[in-house]
Amino acid sequence: MVNKVILIGNVGADPDVRYLEGGVAVANFRLATSEVYNNRNGEQVRQTEWHNIVLWRNLAQIAEKYVKKGMMLYIEGRLRTRSWDDQNGVKRYVTEIYGDAMQMLSRKQDMQDRPQDSAAPQGPTMAQSSPAVGGMPDDSDDLPF
Numbered sequence: 344m345v346n347k348v349i350l351i352g353n354v355g356a357d358p359d360v361r362y363l364e365g366g367v368a369v370a371n372f373r374l375a376t377s378e379v380y381n382n383r384n385g386e387q388v389r390q391t392e393w394h395n396i397v398l399w400r401n402l403a404q405i406a407e408k409y410v411k412k413g414m415m416l417y418i419e420g421r422l423r424t425r426s427w428d429d430q431n432g433v434k435r436y437v438t439e440i441y442g443d444a445m446q447m448l449s450r451k452q453d454m455q456d457r458p459q460d461s462a463a464p465q466g467p468t469m470a471q472s473s474p475a476v477g478g479m480p481d482d483s484d485d486l487p488f
Contacts, residue, residue, distance in 0.1 A: 348419070349419050351415065352375050354412055355412065368399070372396050373393050373395060396439070397442065415447075416447060417447075
């Protein structure tokens with residue numbers, strides 16, 4: 344079985360980073376991906392999808408330092424759906440992308456130095472999550488191929 348997600352999109356807001364017991368970092372932010380197509384009338388339609396991204400440990404710390412609203416990111420990870428009961432006892436669900444790898448397609452400096460619609464950014468960097476530490480679940484799929 345495979346649970347793999349690959350996204351390229353723009354960060355909707357600066358990451359919200361928390362530190363749990365034992366100093367484990369977790370970052371949450373939203374990533375927007377867009378699809379452009381022509382409808383039956385030949386009009387161009389842009390459809391934007393928002394994804395909830397969750398990064399742990401090293402990736403969370405990197406996101407805290409370098410990821411800012413508007414940046415373009417490559418995120419590789421897996422889907423997770425969780426549920427909880429709200430204040431009124433109604434069951435709520437959220438689907439999140441647990442990131443295993445992140446590549447910054449635009450740098451913080453690029454975001455400050457150029458308009459949003461200018462040429463493609465330079466100098467991407469890649470980061471990957473480290474193995475589980477401190478009793479946190481390690482859900483990586485170590486397939487032999």
